[in-house]
Amino acid sequence: MLSRLNGPGSDHSRTSTLKEGLGGDETMASELTLIVDMVTVLGAAAVGGYIANRARQPVLLGYLLGGMVVGPAGLGLIALEGDIQVLSEVGVALLLFALGVEFSLKDLLRLRTIALGGGSGQILLTILLGGVLAYLTGWVETIPKAIFLGAVLSLSSTAVVLKSLIERNEVQTVHGQIMLAILIIQDLGLGLMLAVLPALTQLPETIGIALLIAFLKASLFLVGAILAGRFIIPFLVRQLARSGSQELFLLGILILCLGIALLTEALGLGIAMGAFVAGLMISNVEYADHALDRVLPMRDVFATLFFASIGLLIDPTFLLQNAWVLLGLVAVTLVGKAAIATLIVCIFRYPLKTALTVGLGINQIGEFSFVLAGNAQSAGLFSQREYGLIVGITAASLVLTPFLLKVTPHLLQYLEQLPVVGSWIRTPVSLYMAGLDEELVDHVVVVGYGRVGATLVRMLYFQGYSILVIDNNEAALQTLRDRKIPYLFGDASSTLVLEKANLKRAKAMAIALPDPLATRLTLNRALSLSPELDITVRAHANDEIDLLYQLGAQEVVQPEFEASLEMGAHMLLNLGDSIYAVQQIVNRYRTGRYRDILPERAEYWGAADLETAIEGLQHNWYALESYSPLVGLNLAEANIRRHTGATVMAIKRQKQMLRYPTGEVVMEEGDRLLVVGNSTEHEAFAKLLESIHT
Numbered sequence: 084m085l086s087r088l089n090g091p092g093s094d095h096s097r098t099s100t101l102k103e104g105l106g107g108d109e110t111m112a113s114e115l116t117l118i119v120d121m122v123t124v125l126g127a128a129a130v131g132g133y134i135a136n137r138a139r140q141p142v143l144l145g146y147l148l149g150g151m152v153v154g155p156a157g158l159g160l161i162a163l164e165g166d167i168q169v170l171s172e173v174g175v176a177l178l179l180f181a182l183g184v185e186f187s188l189k190d191l192l193r194l195r196t197i198a199l200g201g202g203s204g205q206i207l208l209t210i211l212l213g214g215v216l217a218y219l220t221g222w223v224e225t226i227p228k229a230i231f232l233g234a235v236l237s238l239s240s241t242a243v244v245l246k247s248l249i250e251r252n253e254v255q256t257v258h259g260q261i262m263l264a265i266l267i268i269q270d271l272g273l274g275l276m277l278a279v280l281p282a283l284t285q286l287p288e289t290i291g292i293a294l295l296i297a298f299l300k301a302s303l304f305l306v307g308a309i310l311a312g313r314f315i316i317p318f319l320v321r322q323l324a325r326s327g328s329q330e331l332f333l334l335g336i337l338i339l340c341l342g343i344a345l346l347t348e349a350l351g352l353g354i355a356m357g358a359f360v361a362g363l364m365i366s367n368v369e370y371a372d373h374a375l376d377r378v379l380p381m382r383d384v385f386a387t388l389f390f391a392s393i394g395l396l397i398d399p400t401f402l403l404q405n406a407w408v409l410l411g412l413v414a415v416t417l418v419g420k421a422a423i424a425t426l427i428v429c430i431f432r433y434p435l436k437t438a439l440t441v442g443l444g445i446n447q448i449g450e451f452s453f454v455l456a457g458n459a460q461s462a463g464l465f466s467q468r469e470y471g472l473i474v475g476i477t478a479a480s481l482v483l484t485p486f487l488l489k490v491t492p493h494l495l496q497y498l499e500q501l502p503v504v505g506s507w508i509r510t511p512v513s514l515y516m517a518g519l520d521e522e523l524v525d526h527v528v529v530v531g532y533g534r535v536g537a538t539l540v541r542m543l544y545f546q547g548y549s550i551l552v553i554d555n556n557e558a559a560l561q562t563l564r565d566r567k568i569p570y571l572f573g574d575a576s577s578t579l580v581l582e583k584a585n586l587k588r589a590k591a592m593a594i595a596l597p598d599p600l601a602t603r604l605t606l607n608r609a610l611s612l613s614p615e616l617d618i619t620v621r622a623h624a625n626d627e628i629d630l631l632y633q634l635g636a637q638e639v640v641q642p643e644f645e646a647s648l649e650m651g652a653h654m655l656l657n658l659g660d661s662i663y664a665v666q667q668i669v670n671r672y673r674t675g676r677y678r679d680i681l682p683e684r685a686e687y688w689g690a691a692d693l694e695t696a697i698e699g700l701q702h703n704w705y706a707l708e709s710y711s712p713l714v715g716l717n718l719a720e721a722n723i724r725r726h727t728g729a730t731v732m733a734i735k736r737q738k739q740m741l742r743y744p745t746g747e748v749v750m751e752e753g754d755r756l757l758v759v760g761n762s763t764e765h766e767a768f769a770k771l772l773e774s775i776h777t
Contacts (some may be wrong), residue, residue: 086143086425090476090489091340092724095717104284110134111599113525120161121388122387123153123160123161124149124161124390124391124395125147125384125387125388125394127148127150127152127153127391127396127485128146128147128149128387128390128391129387130145130149131144131145131146131147131148131149131150131152131394131690132145132149132245132387133145134148135148139480139485139500140296140482140720141240141242141243141481141484141485143242143243143390143450143481144301144478144481144482146390146391146394147388147391147393147397147474147478148396149391149394150390150391150392150393150394150395150396150397150622151394151395151397151399152394153395154394154395154396154397155395156397156398156399156400156401158213159211161395161633166758167384169345171446172389173341173385173389174382174384174385174386174389175354175358175385175386175454176340176341176344176354176357176358176386176389177340177358177382177385177390178358178360178382178386178389179273179274179358179359179362179380179451179454180340180344180358180361180362180378180382181362181363181375181378181379181382182241182362182365182508183358183359183360183362183363183365184363184366184367184371184375184378186363186367186375189609189770192733194261194264196431196459197261197264197265197266197428197433198265198267198268199665200270200431201261201264201265201271201427201428202264202265202266202267202268202269202328202431203266203268203272204236204427205237205268205423205424205427206234206268206269206272206572207267208238208423208426208427209233209236209237209419209420209456210230210233210234211233212233212419212423212449213229213232213233213237213367213419214226214229214230214232214233215229215597215746216415217232217233218420222468222469227283227284227464228464228465229278230283231280231283231464232456232459232465232469233475234280234455235381235448235452235455235456235459235473236416236419236448237269237272237422237451238269238273238443238448238449238451238452238469239265239269239273239446239447239449240447240448240449240450240481240484241263241266241267241269241270241449242443242449243447243450243481243485244262244263244266244445244488245263245486246446247444247484247485247522248262248263248444249487250487251488251489251599253597253598255599256552256596256597256598257433257437257555257556258437258440258441258444259597260556261428261433261441262441262445265424265441265445266379266445266503269449269465270451272351273359273451273454273455273525274356274359274360275301276455277356277454277458278297278300278301278304278347278356279294279297279298279299279301280296280455280458280459281458281462282296282297284462284463284464284749297657299473300350300378301356304346304347304350304360305360306357306692307500308360308363308364308760309571311364311724312363312364312365312367312772316331316339316364316365316368317367317368318337318372319335319339320335320365320368320374321368321370321573322461323335324370329377332373332374332377333377333378334427336365336377336378337378337381338376339361339365340358340362340378340516341358343357343358343360343361343364343756344357344358345357345573345608346358349358351630359421366575380737383406388452390453393457394451395471395472395538396470396471396474397471397474398471399473400413401468401471402471402475405471405475408472409472409479410433410474412476413475413476413479413480413483416446416448416476416480417446417447417480417487418446419446419484420442420445420446420447421442421443422438422442423442424438424441424442424445424446424671425438425441425442426438426441428441433555434555434573434574436495436574436577437555437574438493439495440492440495442561443487443488443494444484444487444491445486446480447478447480447481447483447486448473448477448480448481449477449479450481450647451588452477453474453477456470456473456474471748486646496701499714500762508751523549523551523569523585523588524585524588525546525549525588525589525744526549526550526585526588526589526590526707527543527548527549527550527551527589527590527591527592527593528550528551528552528553528584528586528591529543529550529551529552529553529592529593529594529595530553530554530575530592530593530594530595530596530605531551531553531554531575531594531595531596531597531621532552532556532560532563533556533595533596533597535595535621535642536552536554536593536595536729537562537696539593539595540563540568544568548590550568550569551569551570551571551584551585551589552568552569552570553570553571553573553580553584554571554573554575555572555573555574555575555615556571556572560572562625571583571584574601575594575596575605575606576601576604576605577608578608578611580711581605581608581609581612582612586609586612586613586616587611587612587613589616590617591616591617591618591619592609592616592617592618592619593618593619593620593621594606594618594620595607595621596621598624599624599627601699602620602621602623602627602631603627603630603631603634603714603725604700606618606620606634606635606636607634607635607700607759607760608729608761610634610724610728611728611760611761611764613726614635614724614728617637618635618636618637618638619636619637619639619640620636620638620639620640621639621640621641621642622639622640622641623641624641625641625642625644627639628641629742629743630732630743633730633731633732633743634732634759635724635730644672644735648669648712649674651668651669652665652668652669654660655668660751672718700758700759701760701761701762701765702732702758702759703758703765704735704755704756704758705755705756705758705759705768705769706753706754706755706756707751707752707753707754707756707771707772708752710754711752711772711773712748712771712774713750713751713771713772715749715750715751716749717746717747717748717749717752718731718744718746718748719746719747720748721750722769723768726762726767726771727760727764727768727771728757728760728761728763728767728770729758729760729764729765729767730758730760731744731756731757731758732757732758733756733757734748734750734754734755734756734757735754735755735756735757736751736753736754736755737753
C-alpha cells in the first residue's frame with residue numbers, strides 16, 4: 084500500500100548507525116531492527132500526538148509530523164521498508180475492520196433519503212468535478228489518474244468531524260445528523276473504491292474488462308460475505324464467546340479479520356476491502372461491541388504506526404518549495420467540496436443555512452484518503468510529487484476543520500445581515516408550513532422535536548393544549564402530520580420563522596434544541612418579538628444555566644441536574660425521609676435555580692470566557708458616563724430589557740467582573756456594560772445611555 088522510498092533517503096544504511104550502536108553485533112542489530120524501528124516510530128508519533136493534542140489539533144496531524152521528523156527527510160532514523168511497511172498494512176486492516184464493526188445500519192436508515200441520495204451524489208459529483216478539473220488543468224495526465232484523484236478528494240474525515248461535533252454538542256442537531264449520514268455512505272463507498280479502482284491501472288484497451296471483472300469479483304465476494312455473515316460468522320463468534328477465554332476470543336476475531344483480508348488480497352480486491360467487510364459481517368452479531376472493545380487497543384497502536392509511516396514519506400523541503408501550489412490546492416479543495424455538499428443538501432430541500440453548515444463541515448479530505456492515495460502510488464498512478472501534495476492537502480484540511488466548524492455560525496450570522504444574501508440564508512417558511520392556522524392564538528410553541536421535544540409535545544397534546552412545533556428536521560415531522568399537529572419547518576433562530584409563530588399571542592414557549600448556540604439565539608430573538616413571553620429552556624451544561632436566565636428565560640432545565648434530583652429523591656425516600664421533607668429539599672434546589680448544587684465559580688471571568696458564553700449573539704461593551712440616566716439605578720429599576728429589548732450580561736467595574744448581574748446591582752459611573760441584542764436593540768440602548776436626565 085505504501086511504496087518504498089526511492090533514492091538515498093530509503094537506503095537502509097541510514098538507520099545502521101542507531102542499530103549498530105546497540106552492541107556492534109551485526110546479527111543482534113538485525114534481530115532488533117523491528118523493535119528499534121517500532122519504538123522510534125511510535126515514540127515520535129506519541130510525542131507528536133501529545134503536542135497536537137495540547138495545541139487542540141487532531142492527533143492525526145501529530146502522528147504525521149512525528150513520522151516526518153524521524154523519516155528520511157528528517158533525522159533519517161527510519162526508512163519505510165520491510166517490517167514497518169508490513170505492520171502499517173496491519174494497521175490499515177484493523178482500522179477498516181473497526182470501521183465496519185462500528186457501522187450503524189439504524190442510523191443510516193433513519194436518514195436514508197439524504198444518506199443514500201445525498202451521500203452517493205456527493206461522492207459521484209466530487210469524483211466527476213475533481214477529476215475533470217485536475218485533468219483539464221494538466222495536474223494529471225490520464226483519465227484513470229483523474230478518477231482516482233477524484234475518489235481521494237471525495238472522502239471526508241469521520242473521526243475529526245465527529246470529535247468536533249461532540250465537543251460542540253452538535254451531534255443531535257440537523258446539520259450534525261446530515262454530516263454523519265453522508266460520512267457513513269462515504270465509509271461504505273470506500274470499500275467499493277478499494278475493490279474497483281485498482282482496475283484503472285490496467286492498459287487503456289483492457290480497462291473495461293478489468294473493471295467488469297473487478298465488479299464481478301466484488302459482487303461474488305459480497306454475496307459470499309452476506310451468506311457467511313448470516314450463517315457462519317455468528318456461530319463462530321458465539322462459540323468463541325462461550326469459551327470464556329478473553330485471549331481466545333481476541334485471537335479468533337483477529338484471525339477472522341486478517342483471514343478475510345488475505346482472501347480479498349488473493350482475489351485482487353486488496354487487504355483493506357476484506358478487513359472492512361469482515362467488520363461489517365461482525366457488526367450485526369450480538370458480541371460485536373465486545374469484539375470492538377477487544378480490538379480497539381490493537382487498532383489504535385497499529386493505526387498510529389500506519390499514519391506515522393505516512394509521515395515518513397513527507398519531505399518538509401518539498402512542501403516549502405511547493406507552498407503556493409499547496410495553498411491553492413487546499414483552497415480549491417475546501418471551497419469545491421463545500422459547494423458540492425451544499426448543493427446536494429439544498430437539492431433535498433433543507434434550508435440553505437443548514438446546507439452551508441454541512442458543506443463547511445465535511446469539506447476536508449479524510450484519513451482514509453491516505454489508503455486510496457497509497458494504493459494509487461503503489462500502482463504507479465501517482466508520482467512522488469503528486470502523493471506528497473495530496474498528503475499536504477489532507478493534513479492542512481484536517482487542521483482547518485475544527486476551526487471552520489467553530490466560525491461557521493458567525494459567518495452565517497454575518498451573511499444574514501447582508502441585504503441580498505441574507506434573504507437566501509433565511510428559510511422561506513411559507514414553503515414549509517403545514518396545518519398552521521394563521522389565527523392560531525393561546526398556543527404553546529415547542530422548538531425542537533427531538534427526544535425531549537417529542538415527550539413535551541405528547542404531554543401537551545393529551546392535555547388538550549393547542550401546540551405549534553418548530554423544527555427543521557424533515558424526518559422527525561411525520562408524527563406531527565399523522566396527528567395533524569401544526570408545525571413550522573425551518574430554523575427556529577430565524578426571526579422570520581419566529582414571526583410566523585405568532586409569539587405575541589402565544590401562551591408559552593419551550594426551547595428543546597440540541598444546539599447550544601441555536602438555543603441562545605432562539606431565546607434572544609423570541610424575547611425581542613415578545614418580551615413578556617413565558618419561555619422554558621433546556622440547558623446543555625452547567626455553565627449555560629445563569630446565562631439563559633440572564634437572557635430572559637422564565638425557567639431553565641438542565642437534564643443531568645433533574646436526573647440527579649430524581650435519583651436523590653428516590654434514595655432519600657428509601658432511606659426513610661418523609662415525602663414532605665424530600666419535596667422540600669427538591670423544591671429548594673429548583674427554586675434556587677440549581678445554585679445550591681452548582682460548582683463554585685471564580686469571581687472574575689476573563690474576556691475569553693465571556694466571548695465563549697455569548698458566542699453567536701450580537702454584543703458590545705458600553706461605558707457609563709456621569710451624565711447617563713442609568714447611573715445610580717439598579718438593573719431592576721432600569722428595566723433595560725423592557726425599554727430597549729437588550730440584555731446586560733456583565734458589568735466590569737475596575738478590576739471586578741460582575742457576570743450575570745441580578746436586579747439589585749446598582750450601576751455606577753465608569754462601569755462598562757456587556758450588552759447583547761440585535762441591531763435595533765443596540766441602537767435603543769445607545770440612545771438610552773446618551774439621554775439626559777430631566
